[in-house]
Amino acid sequence: MTTASPPHLAEALRRPGYLLSPWSWRALAYVVTTVPVAGVLSVGLLVVGAPLLAAVNAVRQGRQVELPLVLFLTVGALMMLAAAPVVSIAVTAVERQRLGIVDPRPLPAHRWRGLAARYTTAAAWREVAHAFWLGSLVPLLYWVFALLALLDLTLVASPWLAGDADEVIVVWTTVDTPGEAAPYAVVGVLLVPVLWYALGALAAVQAAVARWLLGGPAEGAALREVTRSRARLVDAYEAERRRIERDMHDGAQPRLTSLTLQLGLARLDVPEDSPAARPLAVAHDQAKGLMGVLRQIVHGIRPQSLTDLGLAGAVRELADEATIPVTVHAEIGQPLPELTESTAYYVVSESLNNVLRHAGASRAEVRLTRADDDLVVEVSDDGHGGADPACGTGLTGLADRVAAADGRLLLASPPGGPTLVRVELPCRP
Numbered sequence: 402m403t404t405a406s407p408p409h410l411a412e413a414l415r416r417p418g419y420l421l422s423p424w425s426w427r428a429l430a431y432v433v434t435t436v437p438v439a440g441v442l443s444v445g446l447l448v449v450g451a452p453l454l455a456a457v458n459a460v461r462q463g464r465q466v467e468l469p470l471v472l473f474l475t476v477g478a479l480m481m482l483a484a485a486p487v488v489s490i491a492v493t494a495v496e497r498q499r500l501g502i503v504d505p506r507p508l509p510a511h512r513w514r515g516l517a518a519r520y521t522t523a524a525a526w527r528e529v530a531h532a533f534w535l536g537s538l539v540p541l542l543y544w545v546f547a548l549l550a551l552l553d554l555t556l557v558a559s560p561w562l563a564g565d566a567d568e569v570i571v572v573w574t575t576v577d578t579p580g581e582a583a584p585y586a587v588v589g590v591l592l593v594p595v596l597w598y599a600l601g602a603l604a605a606v607q608a609a610v611a612r613w614l615l616g617g618p619a620e621g622a623a624l625r626e627v628t629r630s631r632a633r634l635v636d637a638y639e640a641e642r643r644r645i646e647r648d649m650h651d652g653a654q655p656r657l658t659s660l661t662l663q664l665g666l667a668r669l670d671v672p673e674d675s676p677a678a679r680p681l682a683v684a685h686d687q688a689k690g691l692m693g694v695l696r697q698i699v700h701g702i703r704p705q706s707l708t709d710l711g712l713a714g715a716v717r718e719l720a721d722e723a724t725i726p727v728t729v730h731a732e733i734g735q736p737l738p739e740l741t742e743s744t745a746y747y748v749v750s751e752s753l754n755n756v757l758r759h760a761g762a763s764r765a766e767v768r769l770t771r772a773d774d775d776l777v778v779e780v781s782d783d784g785h786g787g788a789d790p791a792c793g794t795g796l797t798g799l800a801d802r803v804a805a806a807d808g809r810l811l812l813a814s815p816p817g818g819p820t821l822v823r824v825e826l827p828c829r830p
Contacts, residue, residue, distance in 0.1 A: 410503035428604035442536025486519035507813035531614040556589025752780035760784025786818035
């Protein structure tokens with residue numbers, strides 16, 4: 402089984418071949434496209450930030466801050482706070498598009514709820530926090546990296562610089578000849594992969610902060626009693642499901658098997674030309690068909706492969722039964738709660754069925770990973786995309802099943818593909 406490709410930059414950084422992979426160039430593209438956005442935001446912040454630093458410096462030196470400066474800072478701060486929720490709309494829209502360069506995982510859908518909501522909802526102020534992060538700390542980090550890159554470039558070019566000048570300052574010393582500068586040039590060349598990797602780490606940190614701020618939990622206070630009621634209903638459903646499965650497996654199924662066997666033996670004792678032969682054969686065939694239906698019902702309640710092989714093994718069995726190549730990458734670790742395990746299996750089974758029936762894909766990939774206290778299930782394919790929950794009940798039913806387990810489902814399926822279904826399920830017992 403081939404190793405699955407990393408789904409995002411942070412995962413790619415942990416792979417040995419990152420420096421030579423396309424992810425390193427995607428990190429560079431993400432950083433380069435950040436520069437104009439962060440530059441515009443930082444200029445806006447400097448309009449208020451520079452006078453504020455001057456005022457703070459005056460107070461530290463014991464000098465009195467002039468009234469016009471105080472008024473300017475007060476008005477400027479108020480105007481910035483008033484404009485920030487509106488400005489962050491454009492910043493967020495751009496960032497949602499750019500984030501796909503290094504992290505194609507879908508974000509929760511963004512809905513316009515009116516101008517008043519920009520000042521009253523937590524999600525809007527999280528977007529404002531992202532805009533301030535992008536205009537303040539990100540430029541500072543980029544300047545530090547640019548200085549390190551310039552220093553390394555000086556080291557690499559030091560032999561040529563020493564040949565054109567009497568002496569060249571290299572880090573903490575000076576060199577007069579290319580021969581003296583050669584060791585520094587070697588160090589500079591050795592540092593290039595380090596800086597290349599550091600650039601990817603910088604882009605991954607920036608993308609992680611953006612995903613945390615822009616893809617945070619949906620706003621609004623959860624009604625605790627409703628949440629507890631849903632949890633009780635889910636627990637009751639699971640208990641009833643286990644009872645039905647046990648009764649069918651231990652009661653109805655053995656009796657039906659015995660009935661089928663008795664009908665088969667009776668057919669052997671009845672002559673073929675007897676009037677009872679044909680009705681008996683029909684009854685025997687119907688009993689065998691009913692056994693098959695009963696097995697399918699029991700399998701639908703909880704597949705036996707899930708009990709015998711666990712989630713990873715059961716998913717690999719699903720992949721082996723698919724008519725297209727399906728790569729499974731499972732890093733689950735500790736045992737999972739039964740509800741989480743059953744829901745994850747259902748998600749993979751339904752998603753692969755959708756891929757086979759509707760996507761027109763040539764290959765698919767399933768990833769099962771643990772992220773803190775959540776199980777993350779990702780099913781992707783290279784089909785034509787365009788999946789829309791409004792066009793059928795399949796994805797809607799899948800989302801309802803995930804919500805019943807207190808999870809969430811995210812879908813990315815642009816026209817032309819690829820399609821990614823991402824489900825996050827709690828693993829708390």
